[in-house]
Amino acid sequence: MTRERFISEVRGCQGPLRRFLASLCSGNTALADDLAQEALVKAYVKSDAFSGNFMAWIFRIAYNCFIDHTRRTPLASEDIESPEAGRITNTVATEEAASRRDEVQRALALIPEKERTAIVLHYFEDMPAKDIAAVMRAPIGTVLYWLSSGRKHLKQHIRL
Amino acid sequence: MKEIEEFLRENKPSVPNGEDFMIELNARLEAVEKIKAAVCAERRLGRARLLAALLAGLAAGGLLMALVLLSPTLPEAPGWLVKGSFWSDLLSRVIVFLKGWQMYLLPAIALVATALGLAPLLSHPR
Numbered sequence: 288m289t290r291e292r293f294i295s296e297v298r299g300c301q302g303p304l305r306r307f308l309a310s311l312c313s314g315n316t317a318l319a320d321d322l323a324q325e326a327l328v329k330a331y332v333k334s335d336a337f338s339g340n341f342m343a344w345i346f347r348i349a350y351n352c353f354i355d356h357t358r359r360t361p362l363a364s365e366d367i368e369s370p371e372a373g374r375i376t377n378t379v380a381t382e383e384a385a386s387r388r389d390e391v392q393r394a395l396a397l398i399p400e401k402e403r404t405a406i407v408l409h410y411f412e413d414m415p416a417k418d419i420a421a422v423m424r425a426p427i428g429t430v431l432y433w434l435s436s437g438r439k440h441l442k443q444h445i446r447l
Numbered sequence: 448m449k450e451i452e453e454f455l456r457e458n459k460p461s462v463p464n465g466e467d468f469m470i471e472l473n474a475r476l477e478a479v480e481k482i483k484a485a486v487c488a489e490r491r492l493g494r495a496r497l498l499a500a501l502l503a504g505l506a507a508g509g510l511l512m513a514l515v516l517l518s519p520t521l522p523e524a525p526g527w528l529v530k531g532s533f534w535s536d537l538l539s540r541v542i543v544f545l546k547g548w549q550m551y552l553l554p555a556i557a558l559v560a561t562a563l564g565l566a567p568l569l570s571h572p573r
Binding site for chain 2 (some may be wrong): 293294297298301302305306309310314316319321323324327328332333386388390391392398406408413414438441442445447
């Protein structure tokens with residue numbers, strides 16, 4: 288794949304990709320952008336062998352980068368309460384909406400990583416369970432279970 | 448459960464503008480391309496060196512074999528050499544050749560060994 292074509296494909300999915308990673312990184316957009324850059328460089332290096340759904344492929348590589356990163360340096364629990372947390376909500380118009388989004392971000396940081404990933408992909412990126420299963424390399428049944436238990440766990444941390 | 452689903456969908460986080468991100472990505476991909484090109488050039492050079500070494504080896508081997516075959520046989524063959532056989536004849540010529548050319552051959556071998564030892568240092572000075 289040429290660099291121009293790769294860049295044009297990335298232009299269409301960089302927003303969702305960065306939002307996905309930022310949600311996994313408890314709202315730390317700087318870390319999310321670093322991981323996204325790492326994932327996209329890896330994808331570009333392997334792009335000659337790529338065929339199929341570009342977005343799902345990029346998300347899978349990005350998810351693997353996130354997993355590798357958390358294995359090397361687990362996300363600190365302070366990140367959840369740090370000013371970095373919720374930074375991705377800066378562009379929100381009203382304070383109330385900003386606070387709701389902060390609440391979502393904090394609640395997401397409190398649930399298990401697999402559930403968080405499935406929830407973020409499904410509700411923020413509108414990805415069907417089949418694609419989530421491909422990104423997370425898990426059976427669809429397991430993804431549906433993570434979605435269900437994720438919702439239950441989130442309900443304990445979000446005031447509706 | 449519907450409430451939580453709606454709540455999540457309505458409160459998707461947003462990320463800052465992606466222009467700086469794309470500029471940085473473009474710079475990184477450019478660097479990757481430079482590295483790829485350098486690796487390709489290094490591989491090509493390595494293949495060329497290998498081919499040159501192979502040709503030089505074949506030429507040197509052919510020359511040595513020619514010189515050996517042009518050498519006379521031993522005037523008095525030792526008892527362990529079976530007279531008249533092809534291999535004994537060849538061995539006899541090799542012995543004469545080595546005796547006659549040893550003052551040139553040993554420095555040549557030393558020179559080749561030194562060159563082979565220095566080659567990696569010269570191609571990667573660091």
